[in-house]
Amino acid sequence: MTPTRPNTLARRLRLAPVACALGLAFATPGATLAAEPAATRQPADDDLPVKDVQTFAEVFERIKRAYVEEVDDKTLLRNAMHGMLSQLDPHSEYLDADAFEALRETTEGEFSGVGIEVGLRDDQLTVISPLDDTPAAKAGIQPGDRIVAIDGTPTDNLTLQEAVDLMRGEPGSQIQLTILRDNEQAPRTFDLKREAIQSESVTQRELEPGYGYLRISQFQSRTGDQTRAALQSLTAKGPLRGLVLDLRNNPGGVLSSATEVADQFLSSGLIVYTQGRLVDDDMRFTAHPATLAPDVPLVVLINGGSASAAEIVAGALQDQQRAVLMGTQSFGKGSVQQVLPLGNGDGLKLTTARYYTPSGRSIQAEGITPDVRVVRGRLEVDATPGFQLRESDLRGHLQNANPSAQRNAPDTPIAANDYQLSEALNLLKALNVVHSARVPATPGSSESGNAK
Template sequence: MGLAPTAEAQSHNAGSTPSQAEQDAANGLPVEDVQTFAEVFERIKRTYVEQVDDKTLLRNAMRGMLSQLDPHSEYLDADAFQNLRESTEGEFSGVGIEVGLRDDQLTVIAPIDDTPAARAGVQPGDRIVAIDGTPTNDLSLQEAVDLMRGEAGTDIELLLLRDGEQEPRKVTLTRESIQSESVSSRLLEPGYGYLRISQFQSRTGEQTRDALDSLTTSGPLQGLVLDLRNNPGGVLSSAVDVADQFLSSGLVVYTKGRLTDDDMRFTAHARTTAPDVPLVVLINGGSASAAEIVAGALQDQGRAVLMGTRSFGKGSVQQVMPLGNGDGLKLTTARYYTPSGRSIQAEGIAPDVRVVRGRLEVEDNSGFQLRESNLRGHLLNGDPDQATDSIDTPIAADDYQLGEALNLLKALNVVQRPRAGQGADTGKRTQTEKSTDSAP
């Protein structure tokens, strides 16, 4: 796709024979710039302090051409192309960090769950100042990723600077062969489920469906927390599949690009895994791209309450295209929009309920109250379903945002609960009265 023809080319006199330069201009090539590129290329070959082969110069030129478009477009050599495919499938060797460029600085978008980076306390927004002593300010995004990837069992030293800190700190991580399952789940309390999606891989939709089935084996859910915090995104189709499991109709997301093929619309299907379960979605500054697609769709359709902090704000779609030489091209081809028409590019999604990270601490003299259940030998409730071990430590003590999400789900159930006197018998009587009233 060349540039538009110049004014000179458009006003060319059809009665004369066009020169080669005019023909090139009419085809959209800026002739003078092409000539300048050839001149620079030749001068580098002839006078640079070290000899550089033509292939290297051309590859570097293509990398530079893409890197100046946006932070997510890049030229991928064969190894980088293979690494990207592996990470999409959920298996690669590294430390488990999704990175991007923010204000021209290499920045952590999100650590992947249960990886060396996550266990070491790496957080979204941490700036990576150096990798094994190599400053990152002169590295491309792909060069930085290549440095962090490596053989499992080898160490890597990162120099990290966090907002509010004056001095960077060193973190030594040991690379692992990471086979990440993108979905995990558990019951927070009887009837209240927790579903965590760490990234969107090719099988995330299927794994989410299995997790929802597993959560309901002991009975229907009264509420569900969908945790998309620190989820850096991934495969668009998987994000649509996940949102579809909570929506029975309507638009999920649509994309708009320069080409007709890049204009796509994704809608929910009637067959839905969890259409009616009260839902709270947790997001934060590490929730990006595909995670924002899910959050935005559920928010716009009024299907869920979003809780946490504003998301990352990556509202663009990239296509990964194989090239004939075995390399690849990752190119931004469209913007995506939530069902209501919002583009969240560089804006992010604001939660319905803002809750920042925190920690719940119980004071030493907080007035602990003795209850029947604390007495030795107390009688059980009599309902076998209620004979479960109590949770000694509140969820909020370890994860304040998650604790608040659970409290909100309980509040939603209280609001929707039938009032006293509207039990099963009353419901039957009301139904009979309605039937009588409708008789001829």
């Protein structure tokens, strides 16, 4: 057969993005096609090779004629498009209408499932992170767990989208995940019940008087506003002496929300920039002078489940020397995807750029190294330390003149429940001690105790 010559004009046109998410740049259906800048146009000799087109047509025809079961043209073409995208990288894919809607729901933080962010690592379906307060997180599923079967169906021959479709379902329905964990010989089974998940991405609390805790589980469209409200709540009682920003097991999300969060702690400078083959894929995001917490001592917790947008925030704060990063190596997703709706209602998610931290680091496939490495653990406290005699045990001891003093005040049990968080709090206290030691004495005060 004689193949028709490809339409080279169509290859030089693209949809203009109107909204941007980390790994997700959405374009509206029917958007105006804009000519690609001359500097990025493909050369004329980059047309599809005739021999490869002929081979594709030959394979297509042989499947149609000789496959054991009849296959329609639409199915073959869709399979070809799925394969075309899936072989580029783990994040490019063809999205049917249901998958396209599911992606939108995830970005908005509303979906039905078990609450797992998954990806392909070494061709195995792997948990990137469980979302907070979801069935997966409550059951103890961890980042790095390999899902080998879903309701008894092996995952080794499933595409990423097929696996996601199997895990989603009606609220209240049951699902069984068979998981193989590193350093374990036998797989584990988790029987979970799907839920309608409407996850709030930001939570906050006070660890101790003056020390706050801010947890961001993922970057949704409302995360920037929620972070702002959480900081206002934490500072309502007075200035913070330190803050822990917890990005562990945060799989990423919306880029604009990530830059808004970083902007709450930076008053100037670059947050992140992206570079791709097209001019419009090159973007720069900088901090604004107005910020809620420009000087609060900050420790950021990261681990192997911190990916994508979480790594953008961590990398910006590290490069700007605004925070101390603590934990373990992050996931290492440093690419940006555009999501383009197609005329048939489906979508195309295509990797179009890499992102870089302010110092020019690409963390793709490497991740971010914390300043202080602290592995996950649990502190065992000896409940019977033996007999200890204290001043307060002596008969007739003088009472403390400070009425607010508390005898035998219990320690905060943070270390027993979350060793990494405990170490972050200890570091914040140490930073305050160092800062206080550097502050000169005020006029009229005397360090020697001589009265004037």
